[in-house]
Amino acid sequence: MENVLTSEGLHFGYHNRNIVENFGLSIRKGEMASIVGPNGSGKSTVLRLLTRLVRPNKGIVYLEGEAIALMNTKQVARKLTMLPQTQDPNLDLTVRDLVKQGRHPHLKWYEECRNEHEDAVDWALQMTDMTKLQHRSLYTLSGGERQRAWIAMAVAQTPHTLLLDEPTTYLDVAHQLEVMELLQFLNRKQGITIVMVMHDLNQASRYSDRIIAMKDGKLVSQGSPAEVFLPDFFSQVFGIEANVYEDEGKPVYTPRGLAISRKWEELHV
Numbered sequence: 276m277e278n279v280l281t282s283e284g285l286h287f288g289y290h291n292r293n294i295v296e297n298f299g300l301s302i303r304k305g306e307m308a309s310i311v312g313p314n315g316s317g318k319s320t321v322l323r324l325l326t327r328l329v330r331p332n333k334g335i336v337y338l339e340g341e342a343i344a345l346m347n348t349k350q351v352a353r354k355l356t357m358l359p360q361t362q363d364p365n366l367d368l369t370v371r372d373l374v375k376q377g378r379h380p381h382l383k384w385y386e387e388c389r390n391e392h393e394d395a396v397d398w399a400l401q402m403t404d405m406t407k408l409q410h411r412s413l414y415t416l417s418g419g420e421r422q423r424a425w426i427a428m429a430v431a432q433t434p435h436t437l438l439l440d441e442p443t444t445y446l447d448v449a450h451q452l453e454v455m456e457l458l459q460f461l462n463r464k465q466g467i468t469i470v471m472v473m474h475d476l477n478q479a480s481r482y483s484d485r486i487i488a489m490k491d492g493k494l495v496s497q498g499s500p501a502e503v504f505l506p507d508f509f510s511q512v513f514g515i516e517a518n519v520y521e522d523e524g525k526p527v528y529t530p531r532g533l534a535i536s537r538k539w540e541e542l543h544v
Protein backbone atom coordinates (compact mmCIF):
# COMPACT_ATOMS: atom_id res chain seq x y z
CA MET A 276 0.00 0.00 0.00
CA GLU A 277 1.09 3.55 -0.72
CA ASN A 278 2.79 5.48 2.09
CA VAL A 279 1.72 9.09 2.61
CA LEU A 280 4.08 10.04 5.39
CA THR A 281 7.44 8.41 6.02
CA SER A 282 10.25 9.22 8.39
CA GLU A 283 13.73 7.77 8.33
CA GLY A 284 16.27 7.96 11.15
CA LEU A 285 14.80 10.99 12.92
CA HIS A 286 16.83 12.35 15.81
CA PHE A 287 15.89 15.31 17.93
CA GLY A 288 17.13 16.67 21.24
CA TYR A 289 17.25 19.68 23.53
CA HIS A 290 20.45 20.65 25.34
CA ASN A 291 22.29 17.40 24.64
CA ARG A 292 19.31 15.35 25.79
CA ASN A 293 17.84 12.97 23.24
CA ILE A 294 14.07 13.36 22.97
CA VAL A 295 13.53 11.32 19.79
CA GLU A 296 16.01 8.72 18.61
CA ASN A 297 16.33 6.92 15.29
CA PHE A 298 12.61 7.19 14.61
CA GLY A 299 11.47 5.51 11.41
CA LEU A 300 7.79 5.22 10.53
CA SER A 301 5.62 4.76 7.46
CA ILE A 302 2.01 5.92 7.50
CA ARG A 303 -0.09 4.16 4.88
CA LYS A 304 -2.69 5.91 2.78
CA GLY A 305 -6.15 5.57 4.33
CA GLU A 306 -5.12 4.22 7.71
CA MET A 307 -6.09 5.44 11.14
CA ALA A 308 -3.08 5.14 13.45
CA SER A 309 -2.54 6.04 17.12
CA ILE A 310 0.75 6.95 18.74
CA VAL A 311 0.72 5.89 22.40
CA GLY A 312 3.29 5.95 25.20
CA PRO A 313 3.98 7.32 28.68
CA ASN A 314 4.18 11.05 29.47
CA GLY A 315 7.35 12.57 28.11
CA SER A 316 8.11 9.67 25.75
CA GLY A 317 8.29 12.04 22.75
CA LYS A 318 4.87 11.58 21.10
CA SER A 319 4.11 15.29 20.57
CA THR A 320 7.66 15.89 19.41
CA VAL A 321 7.24 13.17 16.77
CA LEU A 322 4.04 14.83 15.49
CA ARG A 323 5.89 18.15 15.33
CA LEU A 324 8.77 16.54 13.44
CA LEU A 325 6.41 14.82 11.00
CA THR A 326 4.67 18.13 10.26
CA ARG A 327 8.00 20.06 10.24
CA LEU A 328 6.99 22.34 13.08
CA VAL A 329 10.44 21.41 14.40
CA ARG A 330 13.48 20.41 12.38
CA PRO A 331 15.20 17.13 13.13
CA ASN A 332 18.91 17.13 14.05
CA LYS A 333 19.21 14.11 11.75
CA GLY A 334 16.88 12.18 9.49
CA ILE A 335 14.29 12.99 6.88
CA VAL A 336 10.50 13.15 6.49
CA TYR A 337 8.78 12.46 3.17
CA LEU A 338 5.24 13.70 2.52
CA GLU A 339 3.66 11.81 -0.40
CA GLY A 340 7.13 10.96 -1.65
CA GLU A 341 8.65 14.45 -1.43
CA ALA A 342 11.14 15.62 1.21
CA ILE A 343 8.91 17.82 3.39
CA ALA A 344 11.81 20.14 4.28
CA LEU A 345 12.00 21.23 0.63
CA MET A 346 8.27 21.84 0.09
CA ASN A 347 6.65 25.26 0.34
CA THR A 348 4.16 25.99 3.11
CA LYS A 349 1.05 25.97 0.92
CA GLN A 350 2.05 22.72 -0.77
CA VAL A 351 2.39 21.09 2.64
CA ALA A 352 -0.86 22.61 3.96
CA ARG A 353 -2.88 21.25 1.03
CA LYS A 354 -1.75 17.74 1.89
CA LEU A 355 -1.41 17.74 5.64
CA THR A 356 -3.06 19.41 8.64
CA MET A 357 -2.07 19.20 12.27
CA LEU A 358 -4.31 20.02 15.21
CA PRO A 359 -2.11 20.78 18.21
CA GLN A 360 -2.88 19.70 21.76
CA THR A 361 -4.19 23.05 22.92
CA GLN A 362 -5.82 25.87 21.09
CA ASP A 363 -6.39 29.36 22.43
CA PRO A 364 -9.81 29.14 24.18
CA ASN A 365 -10.23 32.95 24.13
CA LEU A 366 -9.83 33.43 20.41
CA ASP A 367 -12.32 36.14 19.39
CA LEU A 368 -13.52 34.60 16.12
CA THR A 369 -16.80 33.10 14.98
CA VAL A 370 -16.82 29.41 14.12
CA ARG A 371 -17.34 30.23 10.44
CA ASP A 372 -14.39 32.65 10.37
CA LEU A 373 -12.18 29.99 11.96
CA VAL A 374 -13.31 27.38 9.46
CA LYS A 375 -12.67 29.81 6.58
CA GLN A 376 -9.02 29.95 7.64
CA GLY A 377 -8.81 26.33 6.54
CA ARG A 378 -9.21 27.52 2.93
CA HIS A 379 -6.10 29.76 2.98
CA PRO A 380 -3.76 27.17 1.44
CA HIS A 381 -6.12 26.94 -1.55
CA LEU A 382 -6.45 30.69 -2.21
CA LYS A 383 -4.25 32.75 -4.47
CA TRP A 384 -2.86 35.90 -2.82
CA TYR A 385 -5.43 38.07 -4.62
CA GLU A 386 -8.37 35.72 -4.08
CA GLU A 387 -11.08 36.03 -1.43
CA CYS A 388 -12.83 33.11 0.19
CA ARG A 389 -15.86 32.95 -2.16
CA ASN A 390 -17.87 30.52 -4.30
CA GLU A 391 -16.38 27.04 -4.19
CA HIS A 392 -14.38 28.00 -1.10
CA GLU A 393 -17.55 29.04 0.72
CA ASP A 394 -19.06 25.70 -0.40
CA ALA A 395 -16.11 23.88 1.17
CA VAL A 396 -16.68 25.82 4.39
CA ASP A 397 -20.39 24.86 4.37
CA TRP A 398 -19.44 21.24 3.74
CA ALA A 399 -16.93 21.20 6.62
CA LEU A 400 -19.52 22.74 8.95
CA GLN A 401 -22.05 20.09 7.93
CA MET A 402 -19.56 17.22 8.32
CA THR A 403 -18.81 18.28 11.87
CA ASP A 404 -22.41 19.18 12.74
CA MET A 405 -21.43 22.82 13.37
CA THR A 406 -23.78 24.58 10.92
CA LYS A 407 -26.13 25.74 13.69
CA LEU A 408 -23.23 27.10 15.72
CA GLN A 409 -21.37 28.77 12.84
CA HIS A 410 -22.07 32.37 13.92
CA ARG A 411 -21.16 31.81 17.57
CA SER A 412 -17.88 33.11 18.98
CA LEU A 413 -15.40 30.37 19.79
CA TYR A 414 -15.10 31.38 23.44
CA THR A 415 -18.85 30.84 23.98
CA LEU A 416 -18.62 27.16 22.99
CA SER A 417 -18.29 24.12 25.24
CA GLY A 418 -15.04 22.15 25.09
CA GLY A 419 -16.57 19.52 22.79
CA GLU A 420 -18.10 22.08 20.45
CA ARG A 421 -14.82 24.01 20.31
CA GLN A 422 -12.90 20.85 19.44
CA ARG A 423 -15.40 20.16 16.63
CA ALA A 424 -14.92 23.73 15.34
CA TRP A 425 -11.15 23.17 15.05
CA ILE A 426 -11.72 19.84 13.35
CA ALA A 427 -14.10 21.65 10.95
CA MET A 428 -11.28 24.07 10.10
CA ALA A 429 -8.99 21.13 9.40
CA VAL A 430 -11.67 19.45 7.26
CA ALA A 431 -12.20 22.68 5.24
CA GLN A 432 -8.53 22.48 4.37
CA THR A 433 -9.37 19.17 2.60
CA PRO A 434 -6.05 17.60 3.61
CA HIS A 435 -5.10 14.08 2.60
CA THR A 436 -3.65 13.47 6.06
CA LEU A 437 -4.79 14.80 9.43
CA LEU A 438 -2.60 14.66 12.54
CA LEU A 439 -4.11 15.33 15.96
CA ASP A 440 -2.41 15.64 19.33
CA GLU A 441 -4.69 14.17 22.01
CA PRO A 442 -7.96 15.19 20.32
CA THR A 443 -10.17 14.07 23.23
CA THR A 444 -8.33 15.62 26.19
CA TYR A 445 -10.62 17.64 28.51
CA LEU A 446 -13.76 16.18 26.94
CA ASP A 447 -16.38 14.18 28.83
CA VAL A 448 -16.94 10.64 27.68
CA ALA A 449 -19.85 11.44 25.33
CA HIS A 450 -17.92 14.25 23.67
CA GLN A 451 -14.86 11.99 23.42
CA LEU A 452 -16.93 9.44 21.54
CA GLU A 453 -18.41 12.16 19.38
CA VAL A 454 -14.93 13.30 18.30
CA MET A 455 -13.72 9.73 17.76
CA GLU A 456 -16.80 8.85 15.67
CA LEU A 457 -16.28 12.00 13.61
CA LEU A 458 -12.63 11.10 12.99
CA GLN A 459 -13.64 7.56 12.05
CA PHE A 460 -16.21 8.94 9.62
CA LEU A 461 -13.63 11.26 8.03
CA ASN A 462 -11.27 8.33 7.72
CA ARG A 463 -13.68 5.69 6.44
CA LYS A 464 -16.02 7.84 4.32
CA GLN A 465 -13.79 10.70 3.20
CA GLY A 466 -10.59 8.68 2.90
CA ILE A 467 -8.54 11.03 5.13
CA THR A 468 -5.49 9.35 6.64
CA ILE A 469 -5.44 9.99 10.38
CA VAL A 470 -2.57 9.89 12.86
CA MET A 471 -3.34 10.83 16.46
CA VAL A 472 -1.58 10.87 19.79
CA MET A 473 -3.84 9.07 22.26
CA HIS A 474 -3.70 8.57 26.02
CA ASP A 475 -6.87 6.50 26.29
CA LEU A 476 -5.57 3.10 25.20
CA ASN A 477 -9.01 1.51 25.04
CA GLN A 478 -10.20 4.18 22.64
CA ALA A 479 -6.99 3.84 20.66
CA SER A 480 -7.70 0.10 20.44
CA ARG A 481 -11.28 0.60 19.35
CA TYR A 482 -10.67 3.20 16.68
CA SER A 483 -7.20 2.49 15.26
CA ASP A 484 -6.00 0.18 12.52
CA ARG A 485 -2.49 0.46 13.93
CA ILE A 486 -0.91 1.26 17.28
CA ILE A 487 2.53 2.87 17.32
CA ALA A 488 4.06 2.70 20.79
CA MET A 489 6.87 4.93 22.05
CA LYS A 490 9.05 4.84 25.12
CA ASP A 491 12.02 7.09 25.93
CA GLY A 492 11.97 8.66 22.47
CA LYS A 493 12.01 5.37 20.58
CA LEU A 494 9.44 3.39 18.67
CA VAL A 495 9.15 0.20 20.73
CA SER A 496 6.22 -1.65 19.22
CA GLN A 497 3.75 -1.34 16.36
CA GLY A 498 0.98 -3.41 14.85
CA SER A 499 -2.76 -3.95 15.09
CA PRO A 500 -4.28 -3.33 18.56
CA ALA A 501 -4.48 -7.13 19.08
CA GLU A 502 -0.79 -7.52 18.20
CA VAL A 503 0.40 -4.71 20.49
CA PHE A 504 -1.91 -4.69 23.51
CA LEU A 505 -0.62 -7.81 25.28
CA PRO A 506 -0.15 -7.95 29.09
CA ASP A 507 3.67 -7.67 28.71
CA PHE A 508 3.26 -4.47 26.72
CA PHE A 509 1.50 -2.76 29.64
CA SER A 510 4.24 -3.72 32.11
CA GLN A 511 7.16 -2.94 29.81
CA VAL A 512 5.90 0.32 28.32
CA PHE A 513 3.68 1.75 31.08
CA GLY A 514 4.97 -0.11 34.14
CA ILE A 515 1.54 -1.42 35.10
CA GLU A 516 -0.02 -4.85 35.54
CA ALA A 517 -3.11 -5.12 33.39
CA ASN A 518 -5.84 -7.59 32.57
CA VAL A 519 -6.45 -7.71 28.84
CA TYR A 520 -9.59 -9.16 27.33
CA GLU A 521 -11.54 -8.90 24.15
CA ASP A 522 -14.58 -6.75 23.53
CA GLU A 523 -16.27 -6.74 20.12
CA GLY A 524 -13.11 -8.11 18.55
CA LYS A 525 -10.77 -5.48 20.05
CA PRO A 526 -8.47 -5.78 23.05
CA VAL A 527 -9.56 -3.87 26.16
CA TYR A 528 -7.49 -3.50 29.31
CA THR A 529 -8.15 -2.78 32.96
CA PRO A 530 -5.22 -1.80 35.17
CA ARG A 531 -4.56 -4.00 38.24
CA GLY A 532 -1.83 -1.81 39.71
CA LEU A 533 1.72 -0.63 39.23
CA ALA A 534 4.19 -3.30 38.14
CA ILE A 535 6.60 -2.08 40.82
CA SER A 536 4.53 -0.49 43.52
CA ARG A 537 5.89 2.60 45.19
CA LYS A 538 6.49 2.17 48.89
CA TRP A 539 4.34 5.06 50.12
CA GLU A 540 4.88 4.08 53.74
CA GLU A 541 8.65 4.60 53.32
CA LEU A 542 8.18 8.18 52.15
CA HIS A 543 8.54 10.65 55.01
CA VAL A 544 6.20 13.48 54.17
Ligand SMILES: Nc1ncnc2c1ncn2[C@@H]1O[C@H](COP(=O)(O)OP(=O)(O)OP(=O)(O)O)[C@@H](O)[C@H]1O
Pocket residue numbers: 289294312313314315316317318319320321
Ligand atom coordinates in the same frame (compact mmCIF):
# COMPACT_ATOMS: atom_id res chain seq x y z
N1 LIG B 1 11.16 23.16 24.56
C1 LIG B 1 11.65 22.12 25.26
N2 LIG B 1 12.81 22.22 25.94
C2 LIG B 1 13.32 21.18 26.63
N3 LIG B 1 12.72 19.96 26.73
C3 LIG B 1 11.55 19.81 26.08
C4 LIG B 1 10.94 20.86 25.32
N4 LIG B 1 9.78 20.39 24.78
C5 LIG B 1 9.66 19.10 25.19
N5 LIG B 1 10.72 18.76 25.98
C6 LIG B 1 10.93 17.45 26.61
O1 LIG B 1 10.88 16.45 25.63
C7 LIG B 1 10.33 15.26 26.18
C8 LIG B 1 9.25 14.73 25.24
O2 LIG B 1 8.16 15.66 25.24
P1 LIG B 1 6.84 15.37 24.40
O3 LIG B 1 5.92 16.52 24.67
O4 LIG B 1 7.20 15.07 23.01
O5 LIG B 1 6.32 14.05 25.11
P2 LIG B 1 4.88 13.37 25.05
O6 LIG B 1 5.12 11.91 24.93
O7 LIG B 1 4.03 14.03 24.04
O8 LIG B 1 4.36 13.71 26.53
P3 LIG B 1 2.87 13.87 27.14
O9 LIG B 1 2.22 12.53 27.06
O10 LIG B 1 3.18 14.26 28.57
O11 LIG B 1 2.16 14.95 26.37
C9 LIG B 1 9.85 15.61 27.58
O12 LIG B 1 10.77 15.12 28.53
C10 LIG B 1 9.81 17.11 27.58
O13 LIG B 1 10.09 17.62 28.87
